[in-house]
């Protein structure tokens with residue numbers, strides 16, 4: 001290994017790759033060099049001077065966060081000179097620092113506290129009044145700034161420049177009055193603003209929604225998965241004694257989130273704490289009254305059995321339920337109730353689009369994963385505005401564009417946020433996806449052509465590694481097979497082995513599809529045959545309920561109801577016997593006949609499947625509210641009341657059954673899913689065949 | 694034998710005339726020692742603002758985990774304490790408290806102190822959880838609450 005560099009740090013020899021920074025080399029040896037401005041994901045700037053070390057032969061101390069290793073370097077990180085410098089730097093940092101640790105949200109996990117305790121002076125020599133600013137300053141919807149606590153490490157500003165490129169904050173003034181502020185005329189409303197709270201090494205930037213969440217030593221942490229979108233970002237749920245969720249924090253997983261979270265996910269946990277259903281309920285004389293679990297289960301079972309096997313029942317299950325819950329719902333619906341009208345969405349999306357990941361594989365693409373974006377030099381996004389549909393994946397694309405100068409071609413009905421970085425914005429009328437993709441394919445094959453399409457095609461006809469991202473927003477598309485065909489042409493034009501990543505809307509839409517929560521498809525993506533073939537889609541279910549063709553609805557989780565026209569939902573629910581299973585009645589416009597209290601993701605164990613098919617586990621963080629229970633247990637009770645026993649006593653056992661049923665999951669070992677998840681195999685269904693129109 | 698009998702009677706008679714060590718509690722009360730550590734009080738500043746800033750340091754120090762603090766934001770319209778933060782909830786479970794005084798030690802603002810009031814008996818368990826209504830001393834000018842048993 002001749003290309004390694006050998007150097008000595010504190011008497012220990014280390015061999016490391018060239019261009020490694022000294023601070024990183026020290027970390028490899030387990031030597032702590034205190035840092036504030038250095039962050040592995042941001043470019044080094046040497047602003048805070050905390051990391052000064054002595055290099056033999058250099059007259060002055062050197063910042064180790066900006067100095068790369070050199071052959072034969074001899075470095076000291078712990079001698080008297082270095083310690084004096086650290087003490088001095090901390091004394092400077094603390095000159096104006098308010099030291100209001102008792103009321104500071106950072107207290108307890110604050111490197112300024114830690115390093116002052118470890119390296120700092122015990123006393124200040126500064127005898128003058130401290131500088132004061134108004135505080136806290138609300139600089140954005142979610143962010144509060146305390147300029148007195150800021151130590152000018154510039155991590156926040158660098159994040160907004162280098163990572164999100166939402167340049168809404170900057171540095172103002174100089175010297176003693178230097179401070180962070182918002183760019184005049186703007187507020188800090190970037191949808192990634194919450195990441196600066198985590199990056200800020202002190203309590204200068206804190207979250208407005210999480211303000212005074214409790215002290216850091218009072219909260220417990222549980223690994224989980226964000227339910228905000230299908231990216232499947234790993235999160236840490238912070239909670240106080242398993243009661244309320246007080247904060248969500250990132251938990252780096254390079255396969256999904258790359259260490260960041262968007263604000264929708266980070267601050268979108270209120271539904272876990274508020275308006276929760278604590279009891280099972282039944283409707284009596286027009287009033288919802290609390291009932292025992294037993295009473296409600298029996299009543300729900302009697303409604304279900306009345307409509308079993310008769311085509312008069314429709315089932316909607318939310319795509320933010322766990323795989324285990326969805327599997328249970330599917331089992332009861334198809335195997336026990338002999339009902340084929342089951343769906344996870346009631347939006348007006350072309351129903352065939354749900355099998356998008358099968359379609360792109362049929363088209364000849366390789367099933368892509370999110371990390372394929374990190375390899376690509378050319379990225380094509382089709383029918384997706386990542387900024388809205390999957391913000392964290394947008395950051396991944398931005399990383400490719402900024403750090404590796406990748407090129408982007410965007411096909412979307414309007415200019416998207418990412419469109420700022422490319423000339424290749426192929427804008428089309430909604431519904432024209434197929435023809436735009438086909439013309440792009442044709443142009444790529446002929447090596448160029450006229451207009452934007454031609455220019456994009458010229459770019460794409462080079463040999464550079466590519467990645468395609470296809471979104472699910474295909475509302476206007478009437479003929480899905482045309483798009484499938486066009487994608488096939490594009491795949492063959494772009495060459496072999498191009499990965500294609502499919503972007504789904506909700507955190508477990510992919511899981512819902514794999515588990516057959518869609519008409520016409522059984523778990524494992526097997527096309528349904530015979531009696532279960534002709535199920536209705538979500539929107540058809542609601543229409544049929546309104547028109548009296550369905551007599552009963554079983555809705556698990558309110559998300560599908562939110563996607564459809566509110567008038568339609570109201571009319572449909574009022575017109576049928578309605579069983580609602582969920583965590584809140586907030587989004588349910590009509591009083592159900594039976595209410596079954598389901599827990600949320602924060603209270604149960606289970607798995608989610610993210611947009612590219614990664615199966616990730618969640619763990620129970622807080623205690624279930626009242627008598628609410630995990631959905632699969634409620635369904636098992638319903639099954640028992642209907643005379644069908646389903647053998648499963650733990651989420652692991654349910655997952656084992658899922659493995660048997662879904663070929664794509666068969667290789668997944670429960671023990672290996674851990675906290676970072678496992679990629680599921682390519683599911684096997686033939687695309688299109690049997691899908692209902 | 695007789696002499697022993699008389700000796701014993703003598704001791705008894707001596708006790709009759711000696712000043713008793715017990716007092717007629719509750720009509721009579723003994724003074725407590727100067728630094729007795731019993732029932733807590735949450736103090737106020739001279740201007741009436743609460744001293745407690747809801748920092749939970751007492752919670753961290755308490756060895757029997759009997760304090761609960763939930764903090765909230767001070768606003769200009771509703772200012773409870775100086776600065777940004779005050780304790781919206783402050784509860785001590787007196788059944789678990791061991792009156793060690795660590796909370797008093799930990800408090801950066803001198804808000805919580807243990808005082809001489811030791812009469813804490815009550816009839817039901819729930820009433821041993823003291824909230825701010827009983828812990829906080831009355832603001833200057835505020836009529837002392839009847840429920841406080843000083």
Ligand code: SF4
Pocket residue numbers: 097098099100101102104105106107108110111112113149201202203204
């Ligand atoms: S940032 Fe907050 S916790 Fe850290 S030293 Fe300053 S006041 Fe204390």
Ligand code: SF4
Pocket residue numbers: 149150151152153154155156157180199200201202204205
């Ligand atoms: S606000 Fe925080 S992250 Fe930004 S410069 Fe100040 S200390 Fe650093």
Ligand code: SF4
Pocket residue numbers: 754755756757758759760785789790791792793794795796797807
């Ligand atoms: S006196 Fe001791 S046990 Fe009682 S509340 Fe204070 S710290 Fe806790």
Ligand code: SF4
Pocket residue numbers: 744745746747748749750751752762780796799800801802803804805
């Ligand atoms: S009593 Fe003192 S230590 Fe306890 S929360 Fe209030 S200010 Fe903090």
